[in-house]
Amino acid sequence: MTKYNLTLPKMGESVEEATIVNWLKDVGDKIKADDFIVEVATDKVDSEVPCDIEGVLIEKCFEINDIVKVGETLCVIETSQKSHEKIIQAIPNIELLENVENNKETVEVKDNQYESSKHSFLSPLVRSIIEKEGISDNDLDKIKGSGKQGRLTKKDLLDFLGKNKNDEFLIKNSPVIESKPKLTSNESDTVRELTRFEKMTYDHMMSSKNTSVHAQMFIEADITNLFEWRENLKDKFLKDEKFKLTITYPLIKILSLALREFPTLNASLDDNKLILKKDINIGVATALGDGNLIVPVLKNADQLSLLGICKSANNLIIKARDNELSPDDVLNGTFTMTNIGVFESLTGTAILNQPQLGIIAFGSIRKMPRVIETDKGDFVGIRKVIMISLSFDHRIINGATGGLFLKRIKNLIEEWDINHEV
Numbered sequence: 001m002t003k004y005n006l007t008l009p010k011m012g013e014s015v016e017e018a019t020i021v022n023w024l025k026d027v028g029d030k031i032k033a034d035d036f037i038v039e040v041a042t043d044k045v046d047s048e049v050p051c052d053i054e055g056v057l058i059e060k061c062f063e064i065n066d067i068v069k070v071g072e073t074l075c076v077i078e079t080s081q082k083s084h085e086k087i088i089q090a091i092p093n094i095e096l097l098e099n100v101e102n103n104k105e106t107v108e109v110k111d112n113q114y115e116s117s118k119h120s121f122l123s124p125l126v127r128s129i130i131e132k133e134g135i136s137d138n139d140l141d142k143i144k145g146s147g148k149q150g151r152l153t154k155k156d157l158l159d160f161l162g163k164n165k166n167d168e169f170l171i172k173n174s175p176v177i178e179s180k181p182k183l184t185s186n187e188s189d190t191v192r193e194l195t196r197f198e199k200m201t202y203d204h205m206m207s208s209k210n211t212s213v214h215a216q217m218f219i220e221a222d223i224t225n226l227f228e229w230r231e232n233l234k235d236k237f238l239k240d241e242k243f244k245l246t247i248t249y250p251l252i253k254i255l256s257l258a259l260r261e262f263p264t265l266n267a268s269l270d271d272n273k274l275i276l277k278k279d280i281n282i283g284v285a286t287a288l289g290d291g292n293l294i295v296p297v298l299k300n301a302d303q304l305s306l307l308g309i310c311k312s313a314n315n316l317i318i319k320a321r322d323n324e325l326s327p328d329d330v331l332n333g334t335f336t337m338t339n340i341g342v343f344e345s346l347t348g349t350a351i352l353n354q355p356q357l358g359i360i361a362f363g364s365i366r367k368m369p370r371v372i373e374t375d376k377g378d379f380v381g382i383r384k385v386i387m388i389s390l391s392f393d394h395r396i397i398n399g400a401t402g403g404l405f406l407k408r409i410k411n412l413i414e415e416w417d418i419n420h421e422v
Contacts, residue, residue: 004077006075019066024039024048029057038074047327065154214351219387268356274396341386347387364386390402
């Protein structure tokens with residue numbers, strides 16, 4: 001019998017780690033080739049990791065909610081000699097571990113560094129925490145493992161470290177400590193843990209607010225021509241393309257044109273270096289059926305025709321709502337737009353999607369009385385108007401740049417040719 005390390009595969013450009021969401025197989029389960037073993041999450045996209053071989057799952061190296069780096073061993077699978085030979089033929093460089101009688105370097109062998117500890121098995125993540133925090137063997141013996149067969153988990157170590165740091169603080173400081181008031185709930189309240197998605201959103205939003213200096217500007221645009229253009233074409237478009245023509249698609253086109261003229265808005269800031277992005281990759285905030293939000297990225301939007309934008313954006317939105325986005329579908333955005341008008345919101349102040357420097361929000365379209373200027377004088381007419389808000393990073397973008405960018409968006413909307421071809 002031989003042992004095979006199933007490692008976390010590369011899951012997209014710039015993806016270096018993932019979080020264990022759910023184990024789909026248990027220790028002792030028989031595995032078939034192409035069976036999904038574990039569900040992992042990278043940022044906001046969930047993926048299932050398949051196995052290339054047949055065998056029996058004998059070891060899980062990580063717990064749910066642990067963070068795993070690309071290339072690290074997720075689990076160990078015991079295979080037959082026949083499967084071993086097939087693997088060697090198919091993948092010559094694959095990492096195989098012989099049975100303990102033939103090879104001492106199995107995942108269960110003690111690391112010499114921890115021989116004096118009572119814990120006989122430490123996962124790669126647990127070992128890295130021990131080394132980083134300098135936890136001694138004596139301290140390890142004091143920690144009771146909550147994992148299977150008493151194994152140490154990341155939570156065990158973090159609980160231990162948190163207690164020790166709190167004890168040190170109490171010793172070194174005054175016994176009178178101001179603490180955050182504890183929130184209470186009564187019997188009629190419903191209390192639940194945050195979902196993984198909510199926790200990631202929380203962390204992402206707090207990180208953005210703590211990183212960038214958020215500033216906002218607003219402008220109103222007359223969207224009558226664009227609205228009527230869409231109304232005139234929507235039935236034919238649906239018949240020809242089999243999906244609806246929405247206002248979002250031409251707004252993406254307009255935004256891509258404006259970003260080409262204002263490269264600072266299509267950039268990111270790395271310490272004291274401004275990185276002006278060559279590609280214009282627009283993230284399109286998409287509401288999901290469960291109330292969550294995800295931002296698939298339309299790559300090279302300025303290089304696409306209007307019809308190309310319609311098809312590509314629609315495909316991304318469908319994949320998002322069907323939970324079929326790949327990690328690459330949400331990576332490398334350079335600017336984000338959100339259409340909060342679909343919820344009848346007039347406007348809003350969006351939070352930057354790090355490391356981007358700007359995000360634009362389009363509000364609801366309303367019929368409003370407006371003064372119309374003509375060569376024969378001014379008169380009042382009913383027009384369709386939209387409020388647009390721009391949030392930008394004031395560390396690098398000033399009010400003049402933000403204002404001119406918004407004004408350009410307004411002009412492109414109001415100058416839309418009602419005879420424009422899709």
